[in-house]
Amino acid sequence: MIKNSVVALVTAAALAGVAMPAMAASDPITAESSSDSFNRDYVQYQLQSKGVNATSVEQWGNYVRAFVVGDDGRVTMQYFDEDTLAPIAM
Known part of the structure; x- marks a missing residue:
């Protein structure tokens, strides 16, 4: 049970780490335009x-x-x- 919880927490943290940079650049006010x-x-x-x-x-x-x-x-x-x-x- 503890092993499954640790695996789930590590997976959630890894997914959050991948998603955060993508979300940070989606704000058109602070993101630099490609043009x-x-x-x-x-x-x-x-x-x-x-x-x-x-x-x-x-x-x-x-x-x-x-x-x-x-x-x-x-x-x-x-x-x-x-x-x-x-x-x-x-």
Whole structure:
């Protein structure tokens, strides 16, 4: 009896573990669209090629918001034009 209960609990836990990621991506508000043309890795690479020490980037309206490590080691948010990646003063 205990053996069957343990097997049932392990099976239920395994099924829940498989189902949770599928349910998490079903929310259209938080899930990224497959038609999203913003490529974070590419934009970050382009900024780094311009000498900007960006650790992460994200699309922020018509701008790119980047987290940049300065020479003093401090991280700041900087904004760039979406098309040219020129710095934007806000």
